[in-house]
Amino acid sequence: MEQICDKNKCSGCCACMNACPKNCISMEYDEYGVQLPVVDKDKCVDCGLCARVCPVNTTPKLNDPKKAIAAWHLDDEIRKKSASGGVAAAFYETTLEAGGVCYGTVFDEDLKLVIKKAENMEQIKAFKGSKYVQAYVGYTFKDVKKELERDKSVTYIGTPCQIAGLKSYLKKDYDKLVTVDLICHGVPSIKYLQDHVKDIEAKINKKADDISFRGEYSFELTLYENKEVIFRKYRFLDNYFTGFLNGLFYRNNCYSCPYARQQRVSDITIGDFWGLGQEVPCNYSMSKGISVILPNTEKGLEFVKKASDKLFMKERPLTEAVNGNDQLRHPSEKHANYRQFMDMYPNYGFEKSATECTKKDIAEFKKEERKKNVRRVLSKGKRICKKIIGRQ
Ligand SMILES: Cc1cc2nc3c(=O)[nH]c(=O)nc-3n(C[C@H](O)[C@H](O)[C@H](O)COP(=O)(O)OP(=O)(O)OC[C@H]3O[C@@H](n4cnc5c(N)ncnc54)[C@H](O)[C@@H]3O)c2cc1C
Structure with missing residues (x-):
């Protein structure tokens, strides 16, 4: 097989690697650390299965969300440790309680995602x-098939392109499989994240063994060693986090993602409920994290009902969710310095390239913060003056 799909559209979902009957496809990294399938031509028998299961060549069926639900986990500790409302945890718990298995992301010892x-409550904690970086799917699609054939219930959570890969690989729907995609x-x-962490480690002379991107109710890049925080930086002050949020260095295919739209590839879509309260007023505070749940199939709807004992849920207008979340309408746009970053990285590495390409964004953020601080001080000053004058 000369080419499985257009390289610029490949998402690295690993469907081809999982499907290959000769095990002759592996995922390798290009100079940017982007995972791409490579075929061992000596072993390949040109059966064409890899190209047929590739979701780039045949986009899986998409479904319109049936409704939008604002939700959060009823256990405050779980909600705190999750990125938004902790609905993913509720879905995993529901699956395990029914004797099923779950799939999700963890950082391994080399900080590769x-x-x-997971087969028990302990394993789903991680x-x-x-994690704002690409996860390696490995042979999990094969494993999912094996579990389904053993009649196990399976919940698989991933990015939409990973779910598209899983569905294309499986070729048919299974009653006991629930797919959940993230708004992405x-x-x-x-490679960028590993480079960035190595640079920080060298500066602080410590070795990280875990990373988080969203702390208790805020967005910060945090590195840990033996569960102790060894580094923490606010999102708009860190060049990796700023680059991520502003679309500086995603995989090429992300900028034309066919799944960044209202019609969804999975049974259930989850994300942050940005825009909550903008169409119909409500008094929920976003500060504790509120997820949006979009059940897209009957199976998804039924599964959400099963998880309802673990979640606070309130139906909201679908348009509120769609209008509030860009990635339910279109893919992310490239940062103005995207080309510059791509040109610089192979020669100068991550730190230099990212620092140069985000310096304007970070300077602007600092300027805004200074203005806010001045406003805060002025209004505090006004309040104190009023009090003094009031007393005279
Ligand atoms: C790369 C990325 C981009 C995102 N962009 C948006 C966005 O633009 N708008 C929006 O509303 N929400 C976005 N999200 C989703 C959001 O951050 C939360 O994950 C979501 O709201 C669910 O939160 P939770 O509290 O239910 O679960 P969490 O505790 O956050 O659990 C999240 C689930 O996502 C899985 N996961 C985490 N990182 C990855 C990864 N890199 N690849 C595959 N699976 C992963 C975990 O394994 C777990 O199953 C994004 C998430 C990721 C990973």
């Missing part, structure tokens, strides 16, 4: 939290 299977900005290659 991988998708793994799935919590959004786009994913950077793992």
Whole structure:
């Protein structure tokens, strides 16, 4: 097989690698650390299965969300540790209670993000939290098929392109499979994150063994060693986080993602409920994290009902969710410095390239913060003056 799909559209979903009957496809990294399938031509028998299961060549069926629900986990601790409302955790718990298995992401010892299977409550703990980098799917699709054939219930949570890959690989729907996709900005290659962490480690002379991107109710890049925080930086002050949020260095295919739209590839879509209260007033506070749940199929709807004992849920207008969340309408746009970053990275590495390409964004953020602080001080000053004058 000369080419499985157009390289610029490949999402690295691994469907081809899972499907290959000769095991002659592996995922390798290009100079940007982007995972791409490579075929061992000596072993390949040109059966064409890889190209047929590739979701780039045949987009899986998409479904319109049946409704939009604002939701959060009733356990405050779980909600705190999750990226938004903790609905992913509720779905995993529901699956395990029914004797099923779950798939989600964890950082391995090299800080590579991988998708793994969990069979008990302890194992799902590490799935919590959004990891803003591409996860390696590995052979989990094969494993899902094996579990389904053993009549196990399976819940698989991933980015929409990963769910598209899983569905294309499986070729048919299974009653006991629930797919959940994240509303997704786009994913950077793992290499950028690893480079960034190495740079921080060298500066602080410590070795990180875990990473989180969203702390208790806020967005911060945090590195841990033996569960102790060794580094923490606010999102708009960190060049990796700023680059991620502003679309500086996603995989090429993310900028034309066919799944960044209202019609969805999975049974259930989850994300942050940006825009909550903008069409119909409500008094929920976003500060604790509120998820949006979009059940897209009857199976998805039924599954959400099963998880209802763990979640606070309130139906909201679908348009409120769609209008509030860009990635339910279109893919992310490229940052103005995207080309510059891509030109610089192979020669100068991550730190220099990202620092140069985000310096304007970070300077602007600092300027805004200074203005806010001045406003805060002035209004405090006014309040104190009023009090003094009032007393005279
Ligand atoms: C790369 C990325 C981009 C995102 N962009 C947006 C966005 O633009 N708008 C929006 O509303 N929401 C976005 N989200 C989703 C959001 O951050 C939350 O994950 C979502 O609201 C669910 O939160 P939760 O509290 O229910 O679960 P969490 O505790 O956050 O659990 C999240 C689930 O996502 C899985 N996961 C985490 N990181 C990855 C990854 N890199 N690849 C595959 N699976 C992963 C975990 O394994 C777990 O199953 C994004 C998430 C990721 C990972």
